[in-house]
Amino acid sequence: MTLGPGVFVVKKHPMRKTLKYVTLFVALLATVAPIYWMSTISFKHEVDQFAVPPKWFSFSPTLEHYADAFVSRSFGQYLLNSFLVAAMSTLCALLIGTFAAYALARFRLPRNLDRKLALWILSTRMFPAIVTAVPLFLIMRDLRLVNTRVSLIIVYTAFNLPFVVWMMRGFFVEVPRDLEEAAMVDGDSRLGAFRRVVLPLVTPGLAATAVFCLIVSWNEFLFALVLTQTDDAMTLPVGIAGRVTQYGIKWGAMSAAAVVAMVPILAFALVVQRYLVRGLSLGAVKG
Amino acid sequence: MTNERLHNEHSHERILPYLLIAPTVAVLLALSIYPLIYSIKISFQSPSGAATLQNFTRLFSDQFFLSALAHTFVYAVSALTIEFLLGLGLALLLNSQIRGRSVWRALLLLPMMLPPVVVGVVWRLLLNSNFGAVNGTLKSFGVNTESLTWTASPKLAMASVIIADVWQWTPFVFLILLAGLQAIPQEPYEAALVDGSTAWQTFRHVTLPLLKPAILIVLLLRTMDLLRVFDHIFIITEGGPGFATETLSLYIYRTAFRFSNFGYAAAMSFVLLLITNVISAGYIRMLRAREA
Numbered sequence: 312m313t314l315g316p317g318v319f320v321v322k323k324h325p326m327r328k329t330l331k332y333v334t335l336f337v338a339l340l341a342t343v344a345p346i347y348w349m350s351t352i353s354f355k356h357e358v359d360q361f362a363v364p365p366k367w368f369s370f371s372p373t374l375e376h377y378a379d380a381f382v383s384r385s386f387g388q389y390l391l392n393s394f395l396v397a398a399m400s401t402l403c404a405l406l407i408g409t410f411a412a413y414a415l416a417r418f419r420l421p422r423n424l425d426r427k428l429a430l431w432i433l434s435t436r437m438f439p440a441i442v443t444a445v446p447l448f449l450i451m452r453d454l455r456l457v458n459t460r461v462s463l464i465i466v467y468t469a470f471n472l473p474f475v476v477w478m479m480r481g482f483f484v485e486v487p488r489d490l491e492e493a494a495m496v497d498g499d500s501r502l503g504a505f506r507r508v509v510l511p512l513v514t515p516g517l518a519a520t521a522v523f524c525l526i527v528s529w530n531e532f533l534f535a536l537v538l539t540q541t542d543d544a545m546t547l548p549v550g551i552a553g554r555v556t557q558y559g560i561k562w563g564a565m566s567a568a569a570v571v572a573m574v575p576i577l578a579f580a581l582v583v584q585r586y587l588v589r590g591l592s593l594g595a596v597k598g
Numbered sequence: 599m600t601n602e603r604l605h606n607e608h609s610h611e612r613i614l615p616y617l618l619i620a621p622t623v624a625v626l627l628a629l630s631i632y633p634l635i636y637s638i639k640i641s642f643q644s645p646s647g648a649a650t651l652q653n654f655t656r657l658f659s660d661q662f663f664l665s666a667l668a669h670t671f672v673y674a675v676s677a678l679t680i681e682f683l684l685g686l687g688l689a690l691l692l693n694s695q696i697r698g699r700s701v702w703r704a705l706l707l708l709p710m711m712l713p714p715v716v717v718g719v720v721w722r723l724l725l726n727s728n729f730g731a732v733n734g735t736l737k738s739f740g741v742n743t744e745s746l747t748w749t750a751s752p753k754l755a756m757a758s759v760i761i762a763d764v765w766q767w768t769p770f771v772f773l774i775l776l777a778g779l780q781a782i783p784q785e786p787y788e789a790a791l792v793d794g795s796t797a798w799q800t801f802r803h804v805t806l807p808l809l810k811p812a813i814l815i816v817l818l819l820r821t822m823d824l825l826r827v828f829d830h831i832f833i834i835t836e837g838g839p840g841f842a843t844e845t846l847s848l849y850i851y852r853t854a855f856r857f858s859n860f861g862y863a864a865a866m867s868f869v870l871l872l873i874t875n876v877i878s879a880g881y882i883r884m885l886r887a888r889e890a
Contacts (some may be wrong), residue, residue, distance in 0.1 A: 335696070343705065343708070348720075348731045349719065418614070432623075439825065439826035442634070442868070446636040447633050469629035530715075552832065569715075569719045569720070573716050587773060
């Protein structure tokens with residue numbers, strides 16, 4: 312080995328390594344600091360909130376803004392609405408979509424109909440939200456469903472359905488056919504084999520899909536803004552938006568609500584780490 | 599098994615898939631396709647309900663629509679460029695030898711999971727010109743922040759909403775590109791090493807071509823999202839000051855739900871749909887060209 316290039320590499324290495332970690336640390340700071348700072352606002356007395364230069368660490372914490380938001384104001388109700396809408400729409404989308412996913416994974420239909428259907432189902436997810444929000448508002452108004460949680464459950468079910476079908480179809484394809492065929496030879500019907508053999512094998516996938524649906528419904532804003540404007544129906548994001556755009560913002564209460572909207576998501580995010588790439592390429596998380 | 603039962607099983611097997619798919623198709627027809635048809639219908643109606651082409655002819659003379667279109671493009675192109683470059687840089691960094699890669703990855707991905715409304719609140723607070731942490735920090739480094747009014751000045755307002763978008767969605771670009779990088783096999787790199795390629799040559803002639811499908815997919819997904827952006831702009835600037843950050847989705851929203859002109863809103867939403875479709879068709883063609 313010649314000395315020249317070798318020396319070059321050895322000399323260059325430690326510098327590059329330091330630079331690498333410094334860059335990563337800067338990126339991490341830019342990621343975490345904004346979230347941290349907003350969280351501190353929710354725990355600060357008003358004097359500390361408006362302090363210049365900003366107080367990052369030294370302030371006496373208070374829970375008054377949480378009490379203000381969730382006891383004196385209606386954010387507790389919005390939180391409940393968000394939970395109900397997210398849970399119910401996820402349940403409906405899974406119930407309806409899993410069967411379609413199974414069929415599209417296992418059956419070849421004449422004239423490539425199965426592939427065409429799968430693509431059509433995915434394409435319904437690609438419309439910009441505002442395109443369907445305008446007519447859906449008018450339709451829901453005709454049905455007298457505006458300002459009800461039911462309207463959002465219906466809309467989010469349809470919204471999550473294409474995602475469920477594609478995600479679960481992938482998981483079903485991974486289950487070897489032989490397993491259910493063996494069960495069918497043993498006397499199970501097709502659906503019996505599905506329930507007894509296939510479903511237990513895709514449970515982790517089903518859970519990941521459910522978590523993605525929960526995140527999407529929990530985060531969704533535009534449809535919620537259009538369809539729910541009353542306290543008994545509006546979700547947390549709409550409630551937060553309502554405070555922001557009014558004159559004279561209660562920064563503490565708003566940050567407290569934002570923190571509460573954020574916490575379940577962070578927990579969920581940890582659960583689905585492993586499935587992120589697959590889920591995200593299919594358009595999860597974002598509306 | 600008797601013949602009859604066998605026959606029954608077979609005809610079952612034939613209709614079963616249709617039975618399983620039918621509910622999904624029904625829901626999507628009712629909640630995606632029917633609204634679209636409904637929207638076409640109202641786009642050809644005047645507010646009084648009479649048939650008209652007015653909603654479409656008005657598009658060309660409506661200054662607000664044309665400037666919303668321009669804002670949308672400025673927003674999408676700037677955010678896409680920055681997100682792509684930062685995301686690619688981070689992906690390359692994390693694809694090299696790094697200790698604790700999965701921890702770095704998990705932490706850097708946080709913003710993309712957050713509700714966009716929360717991201718809006720975060721940046722509305724950070725960029726507040728009186729007590730926001732951005733100006734506060736700059737001040738403590740001795741920077742004069744008097745002219746940095748962020749969301750209150752037309753030019754900086756656009757920068758503000760782009761910054762928030764970059765903050766939330768660079769992690770997404772980074773994640774998909776990192777997955778793409780990790781799927782590239784070792785052999786081409788070993789060959790490049792044997793050939794004595796420089797790092798730049800290896801990147802240009804090995805990494806980039808092999809990463810191209812992942813790049814196209816991430817650009818496609820981001821472009822479609824950027825063109826319809828709504829949530830965090832609604833929180834941070836509400837389209838203001840004036841109309842400085844009013845994008846197509848915001849203008850359509852206001853036309854429909856503030857001015858109750860649903861027909862015109864529907865007509866504009868078809869322009870947005872058309873633009874989105876044309877651009878994504880372009881990306882998909884590029885993807886196909888690679889496969890062939």
